[in-house]
Amino acid sequence: MIEKYYEALQKRENLRENLVGLRAQIKDEAAKEQFVSMIGDGGLLLELLEEEDPKVRKNVAMILGELEWMGAADALVTAYEREQTLFVKSTYLKALAYLDITAYQERFKTRMEELLSYTPAAEEKKHIDEEVRALSRLLEKAEESTDHTFTGFKNPHEMLLLTGHARTDVTLKEIGVLPADIRRKTAKHPLGVAVYTKDVRAMANLRTYRELLFPIRLKQEAEQAEVLADEVWQSGIGDFLKECHKQGTPFRFRVEIRADMENDKRASFAKKFALQLERVSARWLINSTGDYETEIRLIKKKDGSFAPFLKLYTIPMRRFSYRKNVVAASIHPSLAAMLVSLAKPYLKENAQILDPFCGVGTMLIERDIAQPAREKYGIDIFGLAIEGARENASLAGEKINFIHRDYFDFKHDYLFDEIITNMPVRGKQSRSEMDALYASFFEKSKEILAPGGVMIFYSNEEGMVKKQLRLHTEYRLIQEFVISEKRHFSLYIVGIKG
Template identity: 35%
Template sequence: MFRNYLDKIERDEDVRKNLIELRKLLKIEPGSAAWQRDRQRCLSLMLKLLKHEDAKVRKNAALILGEMGCQDALDALFYAYECEEKLFVKSAYLTAMSQLDYRTYLNAFRERMEELMQMEMTPENQKHLNEELKLLRDMLLIVEKPVKHTFTGYSVPSEMILLTSPGMEQLTIGVMPRNVRDAAKAMRGGVRILAERPGELFGIRTVKGFMFRFCANPLKATDYQAVAAAIYSAGLTDYLKKRHEGDGPFYFRIDLRTKLVLNEKSQYVKRLGAELERLSGHHLQNSASNYECELRITENKQGQYSVYLILHTIADSRFSYRRNAIATSMHPVKAAEVVSIVSEYLADDADVLDPFCGTATLLIERYRKKKAAHLYGVDIFGEAIDGARENASLANVPSYFINKDFAEFSHSYTFDEVLTELPAGSDKMTPDVLMILYKNFVRKLNQWMTPGGYAIVVTTEKEYLLSLAARSGYLKAEKEWALSGKKTQYVVVLRYRG
């Protein structure tokens, strides 16, 4: 097939169509023996086609050279790029060179980018110039990582939304500094507040993220040009500068949450990003991979857009101890939520056991909430135990970890609390296996626990756990809460009567 297409192209038979078919074949079989045999022939032919009179032939020839990874073609591609008059083809040369080692031409790319930023855009050239500009920027950023700005806005008054899981709003307000609680208002999935000193809030452990509200009202006009104009007029550039140190442009991305279908959304984001760049004189630059701030645009029930700013320049050190994690590890914010929900059942100086401890996130957050006398973690996976030891050491949390199956673990004294997340169903953890595990867990509670103590369990199988507890004769259900998330989980508190 490869030779057949090459033969037709050499005979000048329907060149454009055969190049397209050749590209399809290259994507399906990129490293096949047939390609390797005809690689040099294909390279020579594509280099000749870079001078073809048909612009679309030049475009496809360039793309094939890039997809083949032909480093020998770099100089020819760059020369063709500089000579090309058709704007839509120039981007193809850049796409091809982006798959090669193009560092030789960084200065030339930088000069071209500066030239593009000064050019007047018209409805006719806007699409292709923006595409070329984006490719150049992405290529430069891959090699020359931008110097990030430093966040300094810890004491700059800001209207903010603290993102939380649904149901965690009031608990989050409850742990705020006393001087700001009265100004906080709960909303579904977050807390709105005008913070005089935002830095006071960054340490709250149940917060999933921080959004800054710099556009006062929802935007009624939702076409990309009107939205870009409204965002720029709201003073986005000055807002960022007031809260940061450092020179250079601010790199941003756009998170658009609207009813638009995927293709429409993608086009809208590209156009909106390009328009913001233009309005700001390129002090704002759109980058999907090297961004330091994020514009989150959400559509409300009335079809209006609300615009928020997320700053990735804010250093989050709340969970810096968490150097190790495994696939089943609990997210630290979720662990903080769990211990906040059940805080009334946590005792100071308690002896605490987690028989499915993983890398110890839940135990560490338990200790951060209230000091414990002794913390014990048990897990059957040695990798998890190694990670737990390091995490606990980094968190400065005194604890003991044992690599053992929970069903085989016993101890010389009993525990005031058993705090754990039980495994969920999976390919390996079939319903039958899960039922046996739950039965063994409930049976072991009778060996591990001190009378009057509490088992605090995160589970996907609430009803089954409660039925086992009721039949045990030594466990009494105290309270339960539903957790938000992709899979329905519950926190169940069981009192051990002995």
């Protein structure tokens, strides 16, 4: 097959169709090597860069790139610079991404400056934008990126401690123990807790929130991607980043959109926003989907406009550094810490505690950080989770006994003061299967709980919990904390009589 395409190219027969077919064939490594062995110095392909048909030029450029033909770089750059057909220009850049372009870097920077200062006509915009995106990716790959060192703030700023649940009171209480000069202003926010402070490090050590974000205040609200990007840049985001970092060099960012949008529309919006932000900042902000230091999060509001936030990955966050291993069912450590904080009045010092569905150990670790226990046991039927839990506990400096076993087969020489767990969610299990699991959980737990012991568990099966409490009169519901009304999750504190 490769021979057929090679001969067709030599004879200039059906070039467009044969180049498309050849591109598909050389995806196979053996076919690729065979073709490389046939084309010698590559002159045949290089000549095709001058063909009249733009789609021929486009396909041959991509073939040269995908072959990683080092001798093609100069020809591809020359072809790119002379190309007049707009939809082809970005293809040369995509092809050059496979090659070393160090020698051409300054030429590409000059071209980028031209494009960023140019206002394209409506019919040109799509292709010019694509060229800018391809050129940006090429320069990002070639340029030596500078990591930025977070140095803190000279002046107070508004921060949002994102919780993701209704119990913002727990985080407010956690902030409340900090000195007044650190927590200058605090208030509940629809997404968590708003704090006005300059002491980021104090906030970074708190455990009951999920993420630390900085609101980006706009002069006017915007719904369109390009307008929104202009507003974000004009908000002073550049000065903000310079204030809290040692280096004043360009920053790499990614875009995250939280909105009820179809995937293709979300992707298109993100591309337009990122491209315009690069353009208006003269690439002081560089879009990077992999090696990024900041995230611009756009949360869509009810009126259709967006609330933008900035997340800094440059801020050292070590509060959950132990969490090296996770599984699909793992609870987020900030949620575990919040649940433990709610349950703290019921935690016994130097208790013997057990997590019957421990996963990677997060609930046990956070529980012991909040109130040290004497003996800690974690059980799970998933072996990989137990292995991960052992490593996580070691990294946290916690001594916990993890056992790969089914809780309902577990036996122990002494009784436990406390059971603390994140209950399994239904997933693919039927309602009757979950009902049976809760029945078994209540039955088994009364065998291993000491008189006066407590069960502390997080669940979204209120009906099943209340049913088992009715059927098992040896238990009493001490307290129920609603965590998420929308998702029906609550924290239950259940005591055993005795």
